[in-house]
Amino acid sequence: MRVEKKLQEMGLELPNAAAPAGVYVLARRVGNLLYLAGQTAHINGEVLVSGVVGKDLTVEEGQEGARLSALNILSVLKSELGDLDKVRQFVQMIAYVRCTDEFGSYTGVADGASMLLRELYGEKGLAARMTIGTNELPGGSVTEIMTVVEVED
Numbered sequence: 001m002r003v004e005k006k007l008q009e010m011g012l013e014l015p016n017a018a019a020p021a022g023v024y025v026l027a028r029r030v031g032n033l034l035y036l037a038g039q040t041a042h043i044n045g046e047v048l049v050s051g052v053v054g055k056d057l058t059v060e061e062g063q064e065g066a067r068l069s070a071l072n073i074l075s076v077l078k079s080e081l082g083d084l085d086k087v088r089q090f091v092q093m094i095a096y097v098r099c100t101d102e103f104g105s106y107t108g109v110a111d112g113a114s115m116l117l118r119e120l121y122g123e124k125g126l127a128a129r130m131t132i133g134t135n136e137l138p139g140g141s142v143t144e145i146m147t148v149v150e151v152e153d
Contacts (some may be wrong), residue, residue: 003084003120007074010119015043015071017079021138027080033091034080034149039072040141041065050140054103057142062097063112065142069095070113073147074120081151090117090127092148098141099133106131113145 007014020026020037028035041049041064049065051057057065078084095110097103110131117125127147137144 001083001085003074003087004078006120012071014075014078017075018042018045018072026076029080029151032088032150032153034077034151036073036076036147036149038094038096038144038146039069039076040138040144041068042072042139042141043068047139047141049142051142052098052100052135053105053109053142054100059105059108062099062109062142063115066095066097066110066112066114066145067116069141069143069145070116073113073145077149084120086152087121087124088150088152089124090121090147091150093127093129094146095129095131096134096137096144097131098135098137098143101135103133106133109143110145113143 024037026037041047048068053062097106097109
């Protein structure tokens with residue numbers, strides 16, 4: 001329970017894992033890989049960081065949305081694994097950032113999630129990452145992040 005203790009020390013609490021908003025599952029395990037559905041910047045069903053980076057939101061505000069997406073990723077992992085310490089490493093992250101057409105610093109926004117995961121897991125928290133700018137996300141969320149995680153048997 002080292003990771004959960006770190007979260008506590010950081011003053012962070014895991015939200016409840018949300019039910020799927022459509023016809024899909026939150027996670028699918030294939031061997032030692034766990035594929036997680038995209039997670040937005042919501043807590044307990046309410047989008048907390050909504051808007052468009054480059055118009056309504058700064059990069060720092062977008063980073064907070066990415067951090068909330070990462071907390072939701074951790075909630076799904078906890079629900080699936082029972083223990084966040086069963087994560088071996090984050091393999092891949094695909095981050096969508098809601099932004100203006102002119103905004104080009106998507107990676108800076110997605111860093112909010114990567115920094116939290118690195119703080120919790122060290123270098124194993126850093127995944128190969130792709131970041132995409134988009135004009136809309138579910139509920140108006142500023143971010144939606146999908147991950148692939150290697151887990152213990």
